[in-house]
Amino acid sequence: QVQLVESGGGLVQAGDSLRLSCAASGQTFSTYGMGWFRQAPGKEREFVAAIGWSGDSINYADSVKGRFTISRDNAKNTVYLQMNGLKPEDTAVYYCAADRSGYAHALQNLYDYWGQGTQVTVSS
Numbered sequence: 001q002v003q004l005v006e007s008g009g010g011l012v013q014a015g016d017s018l019r020l021s022c023a024a025s026g027q028t029f030s031t032y033g034m035g036w037f038r039q040a041p042g043k044e045r046e047f048v049a050a051i052g053w054s055g056d057s058i059n060y061a062d063s064v065k066g067r068f069t070i071s072r073d074n075a076k077n078t079v080y081l082q083m084n085g086l087k088p089e090d091t092a093v094y095y096c097a098a099d100r101s102g103y104a105h106a107l108q109n110l111y112d113y114w115g116q117g118t119q120v121t122v123s124s
Contacts, residue, residue, distance in 0.1 A: 001022070001028070001051070001096050001113075002024055002025060002026045002028070002029070002112075002113040003025040003026070003100075004024050004025075004096050004097070004114065004115035005022065005023050005024075005044070005097060005111075005115055005116070006020060006021070006022050006094065006095065006096050006115045006117060006118040007020070007021050007022075007023070007118060008020040008021050008118060009072055009094060009118030009119070009120045009121075010116075010119075010120070011121045011123065012018065012086055012116075012120075012121070012122055012123070013086060013122070013123050014087055014088055014122055014124050015086065016085060016122070017022065017070055017082070017083060017084045017086065018083045018085050018086065018095055018120060019036075019072060019080055019081070019082050019083070020036070020081040020096075020118060020120070021065075021078055021079075021096060022034070022036075022065065022070060022078065022079045022080075022081075022115060022118060023078050023099060023113045024075075024077045024078070024079070024091040025031055025068035025077070025078075025079060026070045027080050029045065029074060029077040029098075031053050031054060031102055032098040032100060032102060033050060033051065033052050033053055033057075033098070033099035033101060033103045033104050033105060034050065034051050034070075034072060034079040034096060034097070034098055034099070035048075035051075035096065035097045035098075035099065035104070035105060035106075035111060036049045036050070036079075036081045036094060036095070036096055037094070037095045037097060038083060038089030038090075038092035038094045038095065038099075038109065039092055039093050039095070039117075040089075040092040040095065041092075042093075043092075045081065045095070045108060046061065047061050047106040047107075047108070047115035048060070048061050048062065048064055048094070049061065049068055049069075049070040049081060050070065050103075050104035050105055050106060051070045051071065051072050051079065051104050052102060052103055052104040053102035053103075055071070055072055055074075055108075057103065057104040058070060058104055059104045059105075059106055062108070063122045064090075067083065067084050067085045067086075068081060068083075068084070068122050069081070069082040070081065073109075078097070078105075078123045081094070081096075082095060083120070086120075086122045087122060087124045088123065088124045089122075090120060090122050091120060091121050091122050092119075092120060093117040093118065093119050093120075094117060094119075094120055095114055095115055095116075095117045096115045097111035097112075097113060097115070098111060098112060098113040098114075099111050099112060100117075105122065113117075
Protein backbone atom coordinates (compact mmCIF):
# COMPACT_ATOMS: atom_id res chain seq x y z
CA GLN A 1 0.00 0.00 0.00
CA VAL A 2 1.22 3.48 -0.89
CA GLN A 3 -0.08 6.70 0.60
CA LEU A 4 0.30 9.89 -1.39
CA VAL A 5 0.07 13.39 0.04
CA GLU A 6 0.05 16.42 -2.22
CA SER A 7 1.05 19.91 -1.16
CA GLY A 8 1.96 23.27 -2.66
CA GLY A 9 -1.35 24.38 -4.07
CA GLY A 10 -2.72 27.86 -3.59
CA LEU A 11 -4.16 31.01 -5.09
CA VAL A 12 -1.96 32.79 -7.61
CA GLN A 13 -2.31 35.28 -10.43
CA ALA A 14 -2.05 34.49 -14.11
CA GLY A 15 1.59 34.21 -15.14
CA ASP A 16 2.77 33.13 -11.71
CA SER A 17 4.46 29.86 -10.81
CA LEU A 18 3.77 27.12 -8.30
CA ARG A 19 5.52 23.90 -7.41
CA LEU A 20 3.42 20.99 -6.29
CA SER A 21 4.90 18.16 -4.29
CA CYS A 22 3.63 14.66 -3.74
CA ALA A 23 5.19 12.72 -0.88
CA ALA A 24 4.81 8.95 -0.94
CA SER A 25 5.02 6.49 1.89
CA GLY A 26 6.61 3.08 1.53
CA GLN A 27 9.92 1.70 0.34
CA THR A 28 8.91 0.94 -3.23
CA PHE A 29 8.43 4.49 -4.47
CA SER A 30 11.45 4.24 -6.76
CA THR A 31 9.78 1.45 -8.74
CA TYR A 32 6.52 3.30 -9.39
CA GLY A 33 5.51 5.40 -12.32
CA MET A 34 4.06 8.67 -11.05
CA GLY A 35 1.47 10.90 -12.60
CA TRP A 36 -0.25 14.21 -12.05
CA PHE A 37 -3.88 14.69 -12.98
CA ARG A 38 -6.31 17.55 -12.46
CA GLN A 39 -10.02 18.10 -12.20
CA ALA A 40 -11.62 21.46 -12.82
CA PRO A 41 -15.11 22.26 -11.54
CA GLY A 42 -17.72 20.57 -13.67
CA LYS A 43 -15.17 18.71 -15.75
CA GLU A 44 -13.72 15.22 -15.90
CA ARG A 45 -10.37 14.53 -14.33
CA GLU A 46 -7.64 14.82 -16.95
CA PHE A 47 -4.02 13.84 -17.40
CA VAL A 48 -1.33 16.47 -16.82
CA ALA A 49 2.06 14.77 -16.68
CA ALA A 50 3.73 11.48 -15.84
CA ILE A 51 7.22 10.22 -15.13
CA GLY A 52 8.57 6.70 -15.20
CA TRP A 53 10.33 5.02 -12.31
CA SER A 54 13.82 6.09 -13.39
CA GLY A 55 12.87 9.58 -14.51
CA ASP A 56 13.95 8.87 -18.08
CA SER A 57 10.44 8.55 -19.47
CA ILE A 58 8.24 11.65 -19.25
CA ASN A 59 4.86 12.41 -20.76
CA TYR A 60 2.90 15.69 -20.83
CA ALA A 61 -0.53 16.76 -21.88
CA ASP A 62 -0.41 19.13 -24.82
CA SER A 63 -2.07 21.85 -22.75
CA VAL A 64 0.87 22.07 -20.34
CA LYS A 65 3.87 21.31 -22.56
CA GLY A 66 6.50 23.98 -22.26
CA ARG A 67 4.99 25.36 -19.06
CA PHE A 68 4.95 22.46 -16.60
CA THR A 69 7.83 20.20 -15.60
CA ILE A 70 7.50 16.91 -13.74
CA SER A 71 10.42 15.53 -11.79
CA ARG A 72 11.09 13.07 -9.01
CA ASP A 73 13.53 12.52 -6.20
CA ASN A 74 13.54 8.85 -5.32
CA ALA A 75 15.74 9.46 -2.29
CA LYS A 76 12.99 11.67 -0.87
CA ASN A 77 10.05 9.59 -2.11
CA THR A 78 8.70 12.72 -3.74
CA VAL A 79 7.45 13.75 -7.16
CA TYR A 80 7.15 17.39 -8.16
CA LEU A 81 5.19 19.42 -10.66
CA GLN A 82 6.72 22.78 -11.45
CA MET A 83 4.07 24.97 -13.02
CA ASN A 84 5.14 28.15 -14.77
CA GLY A 85 3.10 30.63 -16.76
CA LEU A 86 -0.09 29.63 -15.01
CA LYS A 87 -3.38 30.44 -16.70
CA PRO A 88 -6.91 30.69 -15.29
CA GLU A 89 -7.74 27.49 -17.17
CA ASP A 90 -5.17 25.66 -15.03
CA THR A 91 -7.49 26.13 -12.04
CA ALA A 92 -8.30 22.67 -10.70
CA VAL A 93 -7.71 20.18 -7.95
CA TYR A 94 -4.41 18.48 -8.74
CA TYR A 95 -3.92 14.83 -7.85
CA CYS A 96 -0.86 12.68 -7.89
CA ALA A 97 -1.06 8.98 -8.60
CA ALA A 98 1.25 5.96 -8.49
CA ASP A 99 1.43 3.12 -10.98
CA ARG A 100 3.04 -0.16 -9.92
CA SER A 101 4.11 -0.92 -13.47
CA GLY A 102 6.68 1.87 -13.31
CA TYR A 103 5.68 3.46 -16.61
CA ALA A 104 4.73 7.06 -17.39
CA HIS A 105 1.11 6.37 -18.27
CA ALA A 106 -1.43 8.98 -19.31
CA LEU A 107 -4.43 6.72 -18.63
CA GLN A 108 -6.03 7.16 -15.22
CA ASN A 109 -7.27 3.61 -14.97
CA LEU A 110 -3.69 2.30 -15.01
CA TYR A 111 -2.85 3.99 -11.73
CA ASP A 112 -3.13 2.06 -8.51
CA TYR A 113 -2.93 4.71 -5.80
CA TRP A 114 -4.20 8.28 -5.57
CA GLY A 115 -3.68 11.23 -3.29
CA GLN A 116 -6.41 13.47 -1.92
CA GLY A 117 -5.56 16.41 -4.13
CA THR A 118 -4.45 20.00 -3.70
CA GLN A 119 -6.32 23.04 -4.98
CA VAL A 120 -4.71 25.36 -7.49
CA THR A 121 -6.58 28.55 -8.30
CA VAL A 122 -5.31 30.99 -10.91
CA SER A 123 -6.93 34.40 -11.06
CA SER A 124 -6.93 36.54 -14.17
